[in-house]
Amino acid sequence: MTHDLRVRFEDMGRKLAEKPHLKRLGALFSETVLIEIDGNEYYLAFHRGALERVTEGPSRQTPWRFAIRTDGEALDKFWQPIPEPSFHDIFGFVKTGRGRIEGDILVLVKNLRFFKEFMALGRPEEAAA
């Protein structure tokens, strides 16, 4: 499961590299994001809108700018082609208590469209918009 998710994030990074508009929108985004799923940590290091590497935790030494923590079932629902209500957006995790967003949230908000569209790349291609 943990390895599968790392591979999936890396696959999303490859899709990201194929999206010129996301490269443009993420041009100022060079941050590490912690995504924690069922307690397993994944550190996604972005540089100028490209996903450079995905590192599995646990780690107490990897600095991150903001974090999204949720569970695997919620993430699976988020990645459905047509997600059900409350699982269609990362803020749905927060609103329904299925997850938390922590850290420097303003950096997330300033890059919100970029990051939301990156997260949606886990959906089947035709649904990721």
Add this chain to the structure above:
Amino acid sequence: MSAQPAYEPIIGRYVTIEVQGRSYRVFVEEAGQGQPVICFHTAGADSRQWRHIMNDAELTANYRFIAPDMPWHGKSLPPEGFEEEEYLLTTEVYVETVLKLVEALALENPIYAGCSMGGRIALQLALNNPEPFKGFIAIEASDFQPAWYDIDWFHRPDAHGGEMGAALVSANIAPQGPKAERWNTQWMFMQSGPGVFRGDLNFYTKDDSLVGKLGGIDTSNKPVHIMVGTYDMTCTPEDAKRTADQIPGATLAVMDGIGHFPMSENPATFRPHFVEALAKMG
């Protein structure tokens, strides 16, 4: 035979109103004939949200839709002196703006239809100023919604409030809508003037003056119909039901596959629900 211009039936004009002693030049779109329906947009957007309803030939055969851009929004200018002012919408200014528009546009017995903050004002009008209206269609409307975000995000010197606002409100748009219309819906937020979305949200997320008072709305002669989309995370179906349950005689429609901007994000799915709402107005 000479060629005719390929205009849509919507026309736009301007009217000047005075609200709390200040003059506002307001842009108003209009289409159709018959029973007037005055239509108000959500926070951070403008009358273009109603474009599909106003271009619907079957509806405009019997209804005259009038959709203003609230002051500070769309093509309506802010008031003189705005450049040194912090825009913070209040219930009092909003209610007076609606009433002055009804008067200035000489609307007789209009149906009121409003979405989000426009839906909140529908309930304020139904409670405190029902006289000029035939009935109220309150879309994505509830008695009170505290913020689940920091409204100051949307007005900062170091970031584009419109782009951030659009990215946030996309959380309130259902995935079922046509992609083009979902993006058109976000475009209006991207275009919103600096601080306007924040100023609207100041009203929407802080004014709790309806709490505990909805039972005072008299629906016996002025129907109140509340509509809510299942993907609305700001005014959830639970919020709308809580609100409808407090208003004796109010009706509620829950719309599958729709978010916080029904008439704009998914016009085809919204249409039958809106037809039903208009029918309930008598």
